[in-house]
Amino acid sequence: METKIFQSEELDYAAKLLKNGELVAFPTETVYGLGADALLPESVKQVFQVKGRPSDNPLIVHVADFEMTKPFVEKYHPLTEKIVQYFWPGPLTLIFPIKKNSLSPIVTGGLSTAAFRMPDNKKTLELIQKTEAPLVGPSANTSGKPSPTTAEHVFHDLKGKIAGILDDGATQIGVESTVLDLSGETPVILRPGAVTKEKLEKVLQTKIFLDKHLVKESETPKAPGMKYKHYAPDTPVLMVGDEDWDQAIKWGQKNRKRMALLAGPSIAAKYQVADRYVFMDDTVEAATHGLYSGLRALDEADGSDVILAQVFTENELGAAYMNRLKKAAAQNYFDKN
Incomplete structure (x- = not known):
């Protein structure tokens, strides 16, 4: 398979590929994501195969606006509106309980919750809109290795394995989004990121807890990146x-x-x-x-x-x-x- 590098003027073609079940990597402000239509289970399966990613690892669903979450979410936390208003688009992923059968178990890792994010990248938001569906988007690299922060990193890892890469230069932040679990009464950070505990507490005027639990290989993580060893090069x-x-x-x-x-x-x-x-x-x-x-x-x-x-x-x-x-x-x- 030839892996093409797409520029802004080729967004329509990139969206068409996604609609047809192909994989297209996309830029965000954090790292590059490996995109597939979240509503096409066979395409999502390809994401796991291409990355060599464990199938129990849930995927983040990338949306173009908050409205796109509504067909899936069963219940929103009372703080959701304030959080979304202040931090979306941005490097903050939110976990909600979802409606039964609204998303494939391969997206959720078999959990009754799912993670959603609105990335702060105009090209990718337009790509999602043109695809007319949310996109899964784990880091566009070989599973467990350092995440890609340029299109060149993606090409190095996945050339010949995916249809294309939407290039928008180097990412701004460099590490993955904060993951905030809103599926219970108390908001809990499962993965820290650029939206810090301190920022959340200042805006929300409430205590935010940080889950420091490291998930063992035999456990199903609630969010990506919770395993003991991750993001690792071959060199110790x-x-x-x-x-x-x-x-x-x-x-x-x-x-x-x-x-x-x-x-x-x-x-x-x-x-x-x-x-x-x-x-x-x-x-x-x-x-x-x-x-x-x-x-x-x-x-x-x-x-x-x-x-x-x-x-x-x-x-x-x-x-x-x-x-x-x-x-x-x-x-x-x-x-x-």
């Missing part, structure tokens, strides 16, 4: 605390490790290692934006035994960055002891 990753860099570098040299470095410019300037990916600046925003690109670049360089990665405090956007980095590193920190 070790997280390095701010005070541990000297010892981590000495450890690598002593054990003749070929080290790669994933960090901001202040840390990178201190250490000369073979491969490096330096974030644009020392902020957590720059680190979040560059995390997946960095993991991919260092892994593809194929010259390292280990990737040493910078950590950040787990609050605000740092919670999202660390959530992805911990899973990429399989929870492993450099142990100075």
Whole structure:
């Protein structure tokens, strides 16, 4: 199969492919998604096959507006209107209880809930409108590997496997959306993202809980990305605390490790290692934006035994960055002891 790169003027053709059951990757402000018509179960099955994704992993349903959720949702949480008004379109996925048989079990992972999002990308919103159906859109990459933040990343992973990729350059945020579970009385964040716990609490004037439970391989996750190991390159990753860099570098040299470095410019300037990916600046925003690109670049360089990665405090956007980095590193920190 030839995988075509689509530009804005080819949206009609991309939508036609989706209507016909083909797969088309699309851009969002977070990462690129692998699109299929959410109402065509056979197309959705192809998403799992192409990604090599476990079929118990539920998919996020991408909509062009809030009205598109109404044929599926059984009951909305009382805070829904305020949340949608303030955060949609944007990097926030909402989980609701759904009407029986309104979505295929292959979309929901067999659960009685489903996840919905309105992405903040004009091209993709227009694509959904032209398709006249919501689109599933897990990250457009090989399952478990770093998510794609450019069309080139998608092409690298899925060329020859999907019909096309709608190109809109690099994504703005760089990690997947926040997932907020609204299926119970209390809102719970299942996956942190750019819409932080602090932002939600400020807008909603209520306590938001963060579920830190890591789903085992035998469990069915309620949202994507909840497994212990995820977003991981083939090269092992070790997280390095701010005070541990000297010892981590000495450890690598002593054990003749070929080290790669994933960090901001202040840390990178201190250490000369073979491969490096330096974030644009020392902020957590720059680190979040560059995390997946960095993991991919260092892994593809194929010259390292280990990737040493910078950590950040787990609050605000740092919670999202660390959530992805911990899973990429399989929870492993450099142990100075």
